[in-house]
Amino acid sequence: MQIPFLDLSRMDSDLQERLRAKFSQVLEKGIFSGGEEVQILEKTIQQKLNSLYAIPCANGTDALELALRALEIGEGDEVIVPALTWVSTAEAVRMVGAKPKFWDTDVNGLLRSDWVEAITPKTKAVIPVHLYGRMVDMATLTEKAQFKGISVIEDAAQAFGAFQDGKAAGTWGSVGCLSFYPTKNLGALGEAGMCLTQDERLAEKIRLLSNHGQPKRDEHVLVGRNSRIDTLQAAFLTVMLEDFEKHQQKRKSLAKIYLEELSDLEGLELPQGLMESNQNAHLFVVKSDKRNELREFLADHGIGTAIHYPQIIPDMEPYFVEGDFSNARILANQGLSLPLNPWLKEEEVEKITKAIKSFFTKKS
Ligand SMILES: Cc1ncc(COP(=O)(O)O)c(C=O)c1O
Structure with missing residues (x-):
């Protein structure tokens, strides 16, 4: 193929150089999980997107699952999901034991605006997906969700860097989920993701869930899992953010x-x-x-x-x-x-x- 759909080996040589230098730095430091690089990534994204909390995790699918668990959505609950999206949106709902309630999209592939009709007494949340990097009308959606008493989990995996009324994709919902899969606008050199939230309690819970329910070493206050970001990926992402x-x-x-x-x-x-x-x-x-x-x-x-x-x-x-x-x-x-x-x-x-x-x- 003379013009590939996407070929990441075409990255500028200057960017490749900075990524190599970052790799050497991390290797010299010898810290490959947690550490300063992860903290820098958190801070940088908090500032860039004006989000109070930014919790990195292993990938975007985990971010969705962590969001659902933090909101205590599970067995017997329903979550409204657009019929067209990457499979992760529905997969995460099923992984926590809840049922995705599919709703049609509009002609642009965004959750159709009459989605409230899908609400039943079991509905706990709606997941708008900013498909192809185009944001759902979040002012209207969040207002409707609030009126109906359900949570909004924003799937902003494809929308890093999009803003509506000056507010970043991922910062409108109770939790916003980002993916740093290599092909995304902000991509790592491997797998990575993030949850954004403006709620301190949810931030704390997501952090615990992503790290074995562990507020400090060998103390486990809930059943979590390991969905920590790799230090190397966090470090590469800070380089990618420069460009x-x-x-x-x-x-x-x-x-x-x-x-x-x-x-x-x-x-x-x-x-x-x-x-x-x-x-x-x-x-x-x-x-x-x-x-x-x-x-x-x-x-x-x-x-x-x-x-x-x-x-x-x-x-x-x-x-x-x-x-x-x-x-x-x-x-x-x-x-x-x-x-x-x-x-x-x-x-x-x-x-x-x-x-x-x-x-x-x-x-x-
Ligand atoms: C809309 C959407 N949701 C969720 C995900 C899941 O992200 P990840 O591949 O990092 O698990 C992706 C990316 O692949 C996506 O495009």
């Missing part, structure tokens, strides 16, 4: 080229509002009823693409349930993610748009 704004600008400037070049193509729907601050340009997802042919055509031209996601969760065997998930299903059948990452070159985006234009001209 975060630069990378965001690059993502947005490449997205702008796509938007300008592909604006008038019949049969191709472009993402809306991607240049606004409540979106972090994580993925550039176009829609076409010729999605599969387009994908093949681009592959034949050496261009890699991806599908987020080809199947809605309630259609998957372990989660199977019937219902009207028509918007989510359309996205699963028609959505195509074009390459968008800080290591992509402008000329490459131009080549991609040219290929897409020729596909649609050929067709019409």
Whole structure:
């Protein structure tokens, strides 16, 4: 593939150098779990996102599970989850013994605004997912949830760096969950995640749950687990944070080229509002009823693409349930993610748009 969907080995040599230097520093210090690097990461993210608490953990899926456990959600409870998301959102609900109650998305893949209709006496929480890096209308959602007396767990795994009304993705809900999976806008060189909260009691509980229920060594006050972040990943993330704004600008400037070049193509729907601050340009997802042919055509031209996601969760065997998930299903059948990452070159985006234009001209 001449233009891969994403190839992390393309990282700038300058960034690679700083990451190598950080690795050497950690190796010399000899502290590989906990320690100063983890504290620095916490502080940096607290400040960057203006969050009172930022508790790192092993990955984004664990962050969701820790949030659910901290809110004491489990057996017999229901949690509202959008029908289209990465599997972790529903998986975490099932892992704590609760039932995901799937609801359709809107045309953009965000939880449809009439989700309150899914509430039953068993509903304890709703999990809005900022899919593709686009934020759900959180002012409205949190107000509705508060009125109904249920908690909000924000799945901000794809939305690091997006802000709505000046408030960061992940800081609106009772708990916000972040993933630092390597392909995310802020990615580690391995697995890592984080819970954000503005509530001291929840912060304390999440911290305990992620570390064997242990306020101090050999004292266990509840049944927790080990979901600590690796010191090395925390250290790498602090390096990645140095370039975060630069990378965001690059993502947005490449997205702008796509938007300008592909604006008038019949049969191709472009993402809306991607240049606004409540979106972090994580993925550039176009829609076409010729999605599969387009994908093949681009592959034949050496261009890699991806599908987020080809199947809605309630259609998957372990989660199977019937219902009207028509918007989510359309996205699963028609959505195509074009390459968008800080290591992509402008000329490459131009080549991609040219290929897409020729596909649609050929067709019409
Ligand atoms: C929407 C969503 N939720 C949860 C996760 C889980 O994060 P992780 O892969 O770090 O476990 C991801 C990332 O993969 C995600 O995209």
